[in-house]
Amino acid sequence: MSKNYLAYLFLVLAALFWSGNFIVGKFATLFEVPPLTLNVFRWISVWFILIPFTYKEIYNNLPYIKKNWLVISFMGVITISTFNSVVYFALNYTQVVNAVLMLAAIPAATIVLSSLMKIEKTNIFQILGLLLSIIGIGSIISNGDIQKIISLSFNKGDLWMLVCVVTWSLYTTLLKKHKFKFSQFTLIQLMVSVGILFLIPQYFYEKSIGLEVNFNKAFFSILFYVVVFPAIAAYYCWQKGVQIIGPNRSTMFVQLMPLFSAIMAIIIFNEKFELYHFAGASFILTGIYLSNRKVND
Numbered sequence: 001m002s003k004n005y006l007a008y009l010f011l012v013l014a015a016l017f018w019s020g021n022f023i024v025g026k027f028a029t030l031f032e033v034p035p036l037t038l039n040v041f042r043w044i045s046v047w048f049i050l051i052p053f054t055y056k057e058i059y060n061n062l063p064y065i066k067k068n069w070l071v072i073s074f075m076g077v078i079t080i081s082t083f084n085s086v087v088y089f090a091l092n093y094t095q096v097v098n099a100v101l102m103l104a105a106i107p108a109a110t111i112v113l114s115s116l117m118k119i120e121k122t123n124i125f126q127i128l129g130l131l132l133s134i135i136g137i138g139s140i141i142s143n144g145d146i147q148k149i150i151s152l153s154f155n156k157g158d159l160w161m162l163v164c165v166v167t168w169s170l171y172t173t174l175l176k177k178h179k180f181k182f183s184q185f186t187l188i189q190l191m192v193s194v195g196i197l198f199l200i201p202q203y204f205y206e207k208s209i210g211l212e213v214n215f216n217k218a219f220f221s222i223l224f225y226v227v228v229f230p231a232i233a234a235y236y237c238w239q240k241g242v243q244i245i246g247p248n249r250s251t252m253f254v255q256l257m258p259l260f261s262a263i264m265a266i267i268i269f270n271e272k273f274e275l276y277h278f279a280g281a282s283f284i285l286t287g288i289y290l291s292n293r294k295v296n297d
Helices: 002-030 035-060 062-067 069-090 096-103 106-116 124-141 146-150 156-177 184-208 217-245 247-268 275-291
Strands: none
Touching: 002 035, 002 069, 002 096, 002 217, 002 247, 035 062, 035 069, 035 184, 035 217, 062 069, 069 156, 069 184, 096 156, 096 247, 106 124, 106 156, 106 247, 124 247, 124 275, 156 217, 156 247, 184 217, 217 247, 247 275
16 A cells, blocks of 8 residues: 555656646746757756766666667657657647646546557546546636636647647556566666657757757756756656556546646746635546546445
8 A cells, every 4th residue: 555655646746847847838938948949958968967877777788678679769759859849849839727738638548548558447436537637627727617618729739739648648558568677767868868869850940940049047947947857856756656556547647737737826926726726626636536446445
């Protein structure tokens, strides 16, 4: 039981750090930090931070890594060079609330994928939990007004977020399917090594269209946050949580992101805490509790 609680702690922390990533990603657009360039600097920084701690394990596991290179490379491409770049890019065209709302589709996509790949069976509690979480998210993003959900307009940024839904669901499912025998940090290091190769052209593309980065205090503050928390800490926590309790139960913790984003907006932008925030949080937490029950509980 204690191992399960440890997994829950890891997954809550991952959701918290990624929620901050959306807030900071929005700040990056306000300070005119080019989104793809930010992602390149972010992951190159991560690579240099982790290499002193991971190079020995990588060297000792070279034959095993070569055997699994294809799936590790694929995971690196869909997360490091696709998911993260698309998030920062999408935030140039949409608001944080819309972006996080799109991510609410990840649990449903993960449950479908892990069933198709015969990794985990879905139970009635997971379906119920998913529905309750979606109601909770709807309550938060609509300010408790159903009309706002009906009239919510989706733009180019929202459509780009659908790419994030597919890539993250696939990554979470593959994490459970392939239980790698090296540490979480080594897996991040290997994924980043491949991801960077696909990030470099993104950097030169932005440069070619005249988007230059200003190496000022705002840029380095944003870079510090996105390197330490959503990159190193959140990936570690997420991979550890999925390893312990599996993709279907883990993926429900993504639903905490709209809740955490709303709390951060209240703290950072002095927004008011309303009754619909409480109602939404109750539905989300009940949904996560239900989805982590077993049928014979």
